[in-house]
Amino acid sequence: MGRHTQLYDRHVAAGARMVDFAGYDMPLQYSGIRDEHVAVRQRAGIFDVSHMGEVTVTGPGAPDFVQRLVTNDVGRLVPNQLLYSVMCNERGGIVDDVIVLRGGEDNHFLIVVNASTREKDVAWMHEHAGSDVEVEDRSDQLALIAVQGPRAADILEPLARMDEGGPGLRELRPFFATGLSLAGVTDSEVQRISRTGYTGEDGFEIYIDSDRAGQVWDAIIEAGAAHGLLPAGLGARDTLRLEAGLRLYGQDMDDDTDPYSVGLGWTVKLDKGDFIGAAALRELGGTPPRRFVGLRLSPRTIARHGQTVLQDGREMGVVTSGTYGFTVGTAVATASVNSGFDRDGDVAVDIRGNVAAAEIVPLPFYKRPKGDG
Amino acid sequence: MADLSEYRFTESHEWVHVESGVATVGISDHAQSELGDVIFIELPVVGAVLKAGDRFGTIESVKAASDLYAPVGGTVTGVNDQLADAPERVNADPYGEGWMIRLNHVDDNAALLDEAGYRAVGGS
Incomplete structure (x- = not known):
């Protein structure tokens, strides 16, 4: 038996077919992959993606460390902005593809990693972190709920109270995050909501203290019913991401794949300063x-x-x-x-x-x- | 739930129902559930002659492609043309509208399982 997310009992009660994914028992599908896929494209779907890993990087050396760790230029991020990148080894092979969030406070980053590579990634980060950087795997304390589809904002807006002075949910730009309270769960427990996803649709991803995930999940399911929201599993997540041209680590790329060879050369910023794999990637760039x-x-x-x-x-x-x-x-x-x-x-x-x-x-x-x- | 007392099953999850000398063949509820959303089914032409255990087609789902095996031998007298446009019938009604082929001149196959036997090997 695999590990369970906080929402496991809800998936089983909803009739989900569960499968092992990266050591977790995760919902493959509820009503059917086609139904769920169409719901996300036309209305909305809600996904439990709590198996994803979240790693915080803090300390005075954090900005330089993250910049060395990934290929994309995190130096141009403003607070609460997110960036897709890959993290390469010295040969230019992809250790993982990640999302980097620059936190609202100084020297604070959240790196979202794949479930299947979490342990490898965390070890890699520890190996390269200096004494002025703290790397902490927060995956077991954080749940991640994705609400995706053209009606996602309509569903979440009535549930959300945003940070004072922060943008409203609708005004939140793609690849930006904000704090908020949601469905009665305080903003310190709902840590971040970002306008991101893995489906090709508009949508949001909610990072939340895992013991409050059930409350938020239930409220979104209830509020979404009138909008035709369906719970959606890994099956629809895969058909949606592939249609949207989004890569899947372990399948489209691995430690021996360089970013140019998988069409992710746009994430490699050779002129940003030194980073792990830069020398190898400089050579590969012209002739992947x-x-x-x-x-x-x-x-x-x-x-x-x-x-x-x-x-x-x-x-x-x-x-x-x-x-x-x-x-x-x-x-x-x-x-x-x-x-x-x-x-x-x-x-x-x-x-x-x-x-x-x-x-x-x-x-x-x-x-x-x-x-x- | 369909009355499956007259249905017989293979360990590869096909079912057969023989009535007045005509065998109707499909896949079990367990099989459709394992496959997930069916995208397309390749079926034989009318007139094809099958032996028990012959591959008679392929079923493609989002998850995987699987071969289909004849539970009994016989001559194909009908294929379910509805499945070309509506393969999801196999998911929605595997023992009814999701049937796949009909055979006559049926050769019986003693190795088939009844409902209880099929459940005992993990099917339903």
């Missing part, structure tokens, strides 16, 4: 060994992780993620292809011995309509 492409297939041929990508009958790469995109209405996949790959050539995927035609398309497969957030 692999490229990351989007593939569109027929609705009847779902490509899966690990299947071979063919060009003119030759093996040219491998599928990193594949699923059925319920919103785009066909099978979609991402693939890592070698540098000789011709973007304009014919492409196919070997799906259990059947050669299925594919079309190279730009990522993301799905972009939400403008004007809803």
